[in-house]
Amino acid sequence: MSAEKTFTIRYTGINRPILSLVGLGPRWSGVTVTDAEVRVRMSWAFNAAIPRDRITEAVRAKKPALFGWGVQGWRGRWVVNGSDEGIVRLTIDPPIHARILIFAIKPHQLFISLDDPDGFLAALG
Helix, strand or coil, X not given: CCCCEEXXXXXXXXXXXXXXXXXXXXXXXXXEECCCEEEXXXXXXXXXXXXXXHEEEEEECCCCCCCCCEEEEECCEEEEEECCCCEEEEEECCCCCEEECCEEECCCEEEEEECCHHHHHHHHC
């Protein structure tokens, strides 16, 4: 891959207008894949730059049993979503440093809802 590719976070139903009202809508969110890293951003709520060599697995998945949309998680398992559909799971080893709000976290699994999950997985190779 020689150029960066950007993927949009999937929003379904009422999630798009509600999350947009609090600044977490698609205008400020997305995933960018480059030769070196995967950048995941959901506006002011979540920001991570994951070196590609730390992604040990990338697969289609179901959303874990956490309630809600936006950014949520605990103990290294984090979800960045506007939908329960189009979920991909990244396994990260060793965990990376990321930010939720102003707090540092160390995710080892990241679940992301994407409009084009298969294209994203293909871009990762």
